[in-house]
Amino acid sequence: MARANTNNFTSGVEDTPIDPPIQAKGGCSWCSLGCSCSYHVPNIRELYTRDKRLLRAILLIVILLNAPVGKYILYPFVIFSTWIHESFHGLAALSIGGGISWLNVYPDGSGLANTIIPLGRFQRAWVASAGYQGTAVTGGIMLMFRRSNISARVGTCVVGLAVLLTCILFVRNAFGLTMLVIMGVILVLASWRLPPFWIGELFALLAATACLNAITSIRVLFFVTEANIGGVVRSSDATTMQEITKINSYVWASAWMILAFWMTSMGVFISIETKEKVRELEEFRGEEDHPLALSSELA
Numbered sequence: 001m002a003r004a005n006t007n008n009f010t011s012g013v014e015d016t017p018i019d020p021p022i023q024a025k026g027g028c029s030w031c032s033l034g035c036s037c038s039y040h041v042p043n044i045r046e047l048y049t050r051d052k053r054l055l056r057a058i059l060l061i062v063i064l065l066n067a068p069v070g071k072y073i074l075y076p077f078v079i080f081s082t083w084i085h086e087s088f089h090g091l092a093a094l095s096i097g098g099g100i101s102w103l104n105v106y107p108d109g110s111g112l113a114n115t116i117i118p119l120g121r122f123q124r125a126w127v128a129s130a131g132y133q134g135t136a137v138t139g140g141i142m143l144m145f146r147r148s149n150i151s152a153r154v155g156t157c158v159v160g161l162a163v164l165l166t167c168i169l170f171v172r173n174a175f176g177l178t179m180l181v182i183m184g185v186i187l188v189l190a191s192w193r194l195p196p197f198w199i200g201e202l203f204a205l206l207a208a209t210a211c212l213n214a215i216t217s218i219r220v221l222f223f224v225t226e227a228n229i230g231g232v233v234r235s236s237d238a239t240t241m242q243e244i245t246k247i248n249s250y251v252w253a254s255a256w257m258i259l260a261f262w263m264t265s266m267g268v269f270i271s272i273e274t275k276e277k278v279r280e281l282e283e284f285r286g287e288e289d290h291p292l293a294l295s296s297e298l299a
Helices: 044-050 052-065 070-095 121-128 130-144 149-169 174-193 196-222 237-245 249-269 278-285
Strands: 035-039 099-105 111-116 226-229 232-235 270-274
Touching: 052 070, 052 196, 070 099, 070 111, 070 121, 070 130, 070 149, 070 174, 070 196, 099 174, 121 130, 121 237, 130 196, 130 249, 130 270, 149 174, 149 196, 174 196, 196 249, 232 237, 237 249, 249 270
Parallel strands: none
Antiparallel strands: 035 270, 099 111, 226 232
16 A cells, blocks of 8 residues: 655653643543543643643744755654554554565655455455554554653654564665664664653654644645556555545545544643642652753743
8 A cells, every 4th residue: 555755744750741731620530541631622821831842843843844954854754654654554454364565665755565465345445544544543642642751752662663673574675674774773762861851852743743744645635646656656545445435535535634633633632641749740840850941930
């Protein structure tokens, strides 16, 4: 399955959130995993005072998208989103008893997963639709964990190890191997060495760019039915779904776009974080343990 290029785009307590959680009235009633799952539709003031990490990530992305060198800085994150997309095609094939022949990523930001799947319309549709859906869901879930430094550290390490594992097992082109190995090693080392503040910033940026690419990459499906990927002309995932289901490709592209917006919204408005005592939070906020820390009076 293919993904075409869209041309877009230490000190302190380890898991004390930098900003206080946005709690819903009544608390969490459905999670028993030792975390504080909170949901709320914040106003502008609440977003500014309580979720600065996400705002910083969004602001950085907006600046880079409008800066002459921004596309080069964001380029690794485009490759990261392509890797997620193609990996989910492969995972979908494995989930129905199929296999992955190879998984390649190309310099223009496109990618291709060559899968082996059992015969059947459902099996083909399952694999063809997994790429865009998987990217959207992954980005949204990562955003939900952005407020916990421990989650950010573990998540960054898991992502890095997963990237390296796919390189060992499936990636076969030179560019894909080079870029993804470097990316995987950097993410693993970052999860090990970066201070709590900076690992949280990196994880939030990974999550935000994954959500952004989940949205912007779908947009091209409304205008392109096929693309040259790896030197071969391939049908888009939406066109493949149209061939399988006889439902117009615009319907599938629209459904994936809605899912991408929905998961991004869920990632913004739902935060999953470990429970912290108010006293520990206040002690942490009183310490200037990162260069962008604000005083309690200004926060």
